[in-house]
Amino acid sequence: MVHEADVLIAGGGPVGLTLAMDLVQRGVRVVLVEQREAGEPPSVKCNHVAARSMELFRRLGLASELRAAGLPDDFPHDIAFRTTFTGRELTRIVLPSPAGRRRGEPGADTDWPTPEPPHRINQIYLEPILFNAARQLDGLTILNRVALETVTQTDDGVSATARDLTSGAELRLAGAYLVGCDGGRSTVRHQISARLVGDAVVQRVQSSYIRAPRLLALQGGTPAWGNISLNPRRSGTVYAIDGRETWLLHNYLRDNEPDFDSVDRDWAIREILGVGPDFTYEVISREDWYGRRLVADRFRDRRVFICGDAAHLWVPYAGYGMNAGLADAENLAWLLAARVAGWGAPAILDAYERERLPITEQVSHFAMNHAHAMAKQRRAVPQEIEDDAPAGEAARAELGRATWELNVQQYAAAGLNFGYYYDDSPLIEPDGEAHPPYTMGSFAPSTVPGCRTPHVWLADGRSLYDAHGDDYALLRLDPTLDVAPLLTAAASRGLPLKLIDITSVEAGPAYRTSLLISRPDRHVAWRGDALPGDVEALVGRLRGDLTPLPPLPTGEGVS
Numbered sequence: 001m002v003h004e005a006d007v008l009i010a011g012g013g014p015v016g017l018t019l020a021m022d023l024v025q026r027g028v029r030v031v032l033v034e035q036r037e038a039g040e041p042p043s044v045k046c047n048h049v050a051a052r053s054m055e056l057f058r059r060l061g062l063a064s065e066l067r068a069a070g071l072p073d074d075f076p077h078d079i080a081f082r083t084t085f086t087g088r089e090l091t092r093i094v095l096p097s098p099a100g101r102r103r104g105e106p107g108a109d110t111d112w113p114t115p116e117p118p119h120r121i122n123q124i125y126l127e128p129i130l131f132n133a134a135r136q137l138d139g140l141t142i143l144n145r146v147a148l149e150t151v152t153q154t155d156d157g158v159s160a161t162a163r164d165l166t167s168g169a170e171l172r173l174a175g176a177y178l179v180g181c182d183g184g185r186s187t188v189r190h191q192i193s194a195r196l197v198g199d200a201v202v203q204r205v206q207s208s209y210i211r212a213p214r215l216l217a218l219q220g221g222t223p224a225w226g227n228i229s230l231n232p233r234r235s236g237t238v239y240a241i242d243g244r245e246t247w248l249l250h251n252y253l254r255d256n257e258p259d260f261d262s263v264d265r266d267w268a269i270r271e272i273l274g275v276g277p278d279f280t281y282e283v284i285s286r287e288d289w290y291g292r293r294l295v296a297d298r299f300r301d302r303r304v305f306i307c308g309d310a311a312h313l314w315v316p317y318a319g320y321g322m323n324a325g326l327a328d329a330e331n332l333a334w335l336l337a338a339r340v341a342g343w344g345a346p347a348i349l350d351a352y353e354r355e356r357l358p359i360t361e362q363v364s365h366f367a368m369n370h371a372h373a374m375a376k377q378r379r380a381v382p383q384e385i386e387d388d389a390p391a392g393e394a395a396r397a398e399l400g401r402a403t404w405e406l407n408v409q410q411y412a413a414a415g416l417n418f419g420y421y422y423d424d425s426p427l428i429e430p431d432g433e434a435h436p437p438y439t440m441g442s443f444a445p446s447t448v449p450g451c452r453t454p455h456v457w458l459a460d461g462r463s464l465y466d467a468h469g470d471d472y473a474l475l476r477l478d479p480t481l482d483v484a485p486l487l488t489a490a491a492s493r494g495l496p497l498k499l500i501d502i503t504s505v506e507a508g509p510a511y512r513t514s515l516l517i518s519r520p521d522r523h524v525a526w527r528g529d530a531l532p533g534d535v536e537a538l539v540g541r542l543r544g545d546l547t548p549l550p551p552l553p554t555g556e557g558v559s
């Protein structure tokens with residue numbers, strides 16, 4: 001038997017499941033193979049779901065369920081910087097709990113222009129929610145305990161072989177396209193001969209997932225989701241997992257420590273926590289891992305694509321590994337759906353690599369640079385940091401100030417969420433204005449083509465993005481403008497384009513033209529004060545009906 005679908009997906013981690021759901025919501029039939037058991041949890045890794053990812057989950061109807069899961073509703077999502085977990089607090093980045101957000105409590109990200117602020121939830125709680133939602137969808141077949149092995153393609157489609165890990169039998173799969181969301185060791189990446197390029201080791205981390213029911217009481221005061229210990233003996237990070245007794249603790253190896261076994265795990269855990277030998281805790285699991293900065297030299301070979309960790313790996317600073325993968329999935333889903341539905345021209349698929357590869361390369365540098373800055377700060381913690389004397393007091397004040405300054409940009413990364421733009425896309429019509437610069441922590445809302453369509457609330461209380469929906473949207477700020485020629489041209493090519501009238505009061509200052517076309521992934525494709533003379537050409541641009549651009553340059557490979 002051959003398992004057939006429009007799109008085949010290898011890997012049912014967060015990226016593969018999200019891509020599958022987005023495709024199915026767009027009417028695409030999907031077969032997904034995953035080597036884990038049905039519902040088998042992942043290891044305890046990602047804790048931060050970015051605002052952009054929550055916006056995507058809102059579109060998929062999952063945001064409320066996700067926001068209700070993970071930490072208790074009232075557990076602050078703050079990041080506390082302390083001498084040890086139980087030691088003195090140096091400073092705190094305030095991020096409200098879900099309940100606090102509903103109460104309107106202020107925090108470092110509460111003024112963001114989004115219907116869905118970030119959420120803190122570990123991957124062990126996130127993935128089962130995604131899996132349960134995905135398994136109920138008609139049009140999506142999930143084959144668990146199945147590992148993809150080989151991929152071949154022709155001009156007409158893709159064939160793959162996979163192994164049933166229970167019976168040992170070989171399975172055959174066939175589809176129009178295949179996407180590898182199969183993680184850092186991606187089989188699909190190897191099958192398309194893409195190579196990871198960059199820095200193979202940026203950091204070495206000894207991670208321990210522990211159960212310590214008495215720990216929270218020892219800390220006292222207001223709890224925090226993230227707890228960063230800074231002291232000369234051992235600095236590290238402790239994330240609250242269930243908000244009661246489970247914690248994920250990262251111990252960063254120093255340059256002069258030759259390997260993972262050269263650091264006594266128990267000693268390091270106790271120094272980071274600030275507890276003595278009589279304190280009891282249980283190690284639930286442990287993982288020693290390398291933080292990397294690697295991006296594949298290509299994200300596509302004709303009908304085969306890679307997404308998420310299969311395409312890029314970096315140190316989890318700014319909590320943007322999974323989130324960048326989810327952004328890949330959102331980008332690719334509507335492009336593939338456009339091809340499957342028939343209104344997208346073949347070259348529409350060129351946009352994926354053209355847009356996502358440079359952005360992920362850029363994020364990888366943000367994350368690596370931050371990892372280096374944090375390592376430098378850990379190395380320079382003053383000896384007197386825990387002293388009662390005035391010198392200790394002064395050292396704590398100074399380090400508190402410096403570490404808040406350094407870290408607020410990664411824990412409230414407005415630029416990473418909203419600032420990035422696509423400036424070399426075959427689907428976007430530039431109009432000559434430069435994109436506003438952004439940093440990891442800051443950005444300026446803008447309608448320059450390529451930027452994220454600025455989010456606003458409509459007068460009736462709806463989010464613009466809810467009104468927008470899954471397709472292209474034409475936003476009209478001047479209701480007297482006749483846009484019928486464009487709507488007719490789009491309809492004649494089957495391109496779904498929804499007209500949304502908004503007032504200039506609703507739109508706010510970022511909207512400076514009377515018309516704007518926002519893509520299905522909420523990036524600006526075109527703007528103007530009147531329709532162009534050649535509406536057919538504009539529709540051609542939106543559906544990728546252009547000569548393909550030349551390939552991107554490649555670099556040195558490490559795998």
Ligand SMILES: Cc1cc2nc3c(=O)[nH]c(=O)nc-3n(C[C@H](O)[C@H](O)[C@H](O)COP(=O)(O)OP(=O)(O)OC[C@H]3O[C@@H](n4cnc5c(N)ncnc54)[C@H](O)[C@@H]3O)c2cc1C
Nearest residue numbers: 011013015035046047048147148183308309319321322323
């Ligand atoms: C300690 C740590 C903390 C992190 N914190 C964050 C954070 O706060 N925020 C963030 O955004 N990211 C974070 N990350 C990164 C995040 O965990 C990953 O980026 C994310 O899991 C990638 O998702 P993915 O779906 O691309 O790959 P994966 O999660 O690796 O999923 C790949 C899936 O493919 C399956 N698979 C593999 N090969 C095959 C095959 N041949 N056939 C079938 N199935 C296959 C695997 O079983 C797996 O289920 C962190 C990572 C670490 C290590």
